[in-house]
Amino acid sequence: MPLFTLKPGRYNDRxxxxxxxxxxxxxxxPVLALAYYGxxxxxxxxxxxxxxxxSAREVTLPAQVIGTAGHPASGTARIVRADGKAYVRYExxxxxxxxxxRVYLAKDMEAMDFIDLGQVRATEGNxxxxxxxxxxxxxxxxxxxxxxxxxxLFNYADLAGA
Numbered sequence: 001m002p003l004f005t006l007k008p009g010r011y012n013d014r015x016x017x018x019x020x021x022x023x024x025x026x027x028x029x030p031v032l033a034l035a036y037y038g039x040x041x042x043x044x045x046x047x048x049x050x051x052x053x054x055s056a057r058e059v060t061l062p063a064q065v066i067g068t069a070g071h072p073a074s075g076t077a078r079i080v081r082a083d084g085k086a087y088v089r090y091e092x093x094x095x096x097x098x099x100x101x102r103v104y105l106a107k108d109m110e111a112m113d114f115i116d117l118g119q120v121r122a123t124e125g126n127x128x129x130x131x132x133x134x135x136x137x138x139x140x141x142x143x144x145x146x147x148x149x150x151x152x153l154f155n156y157a158d159l160a161g162a
Contacts, residue, residue, distance in 0.1 A: 044097050048122030052089060053082030059137060062091065063157040071096050073155035077143045079131070086131040088117060088143050097123045100149040105131060105140040109156060120145060 059079040067073035075093035079086060088105060097120070106114035117129040131137065145154040 045124060046097070046122045048125040048127050050126055050128050052126075053080060053085070053087055053128060056080040056082040056087075056089075059086065060159045063143075063159050063161065065090070065093060065095075065155050065157045067095070067155045068153050071098075071152075071154040073145070077157035077159070079137055079159065085133070086135070086137055088129040088131060090125075090127045090129075092125075093122075093127060094124045095120075095145055095155055098147045098149075098152075098154060101145055101147050101154060103129050104142075104144040104146050105135070105137075106142045106144050107140055109142060109144070109153065111144055111146050111151075111153070114144070115140065
């Protein structure tokens with residue numbers, strides 16, 4: 001004869017229901033944390049209005065910033081030189097925010113060969129990103145806004161097509 005048996009009844013149903021609620025709550029914590037990490041930046045808008053570098057000389061013509069599916073964007077991007085330094089300059093730029101989005105100077109649209117110019121400092125406005133010394137700008141065709149966390153292209157500007 002078994003020492004312990006559960007008899008069908010209201011008490012047993014309440015235990016099962018309570019266990020289901022606890023199990024569901026435990027599963028929801030990581031799901032909600034991941035959703036917050038992925039979605040909350042979309043609602044944060046950061047504006048910047050950086051002036052063009054003093055004595056800036058245009059290296060490329062302004063290229064239209066083009067958004068990708070689900071990531072609308074607008075504005076222009078170009079490369080300028082000033083005081084011995086080179087910069088990617090966004091003007092009238094607007095994009096969605098996201099987790100860990102970065103600006104790349106890239107040879108391709110898949111970000112296989114790129115120079116990381118740093119984290120996106122603003123989602124709207126006029127922004128300058130310094131290009132490291134020694135980079136052969138002529139070898140890089142695209143400026144990409146890339147979500148490093150998910151490996152997703154947010155928008156791009158084709159500098160060679162400008």
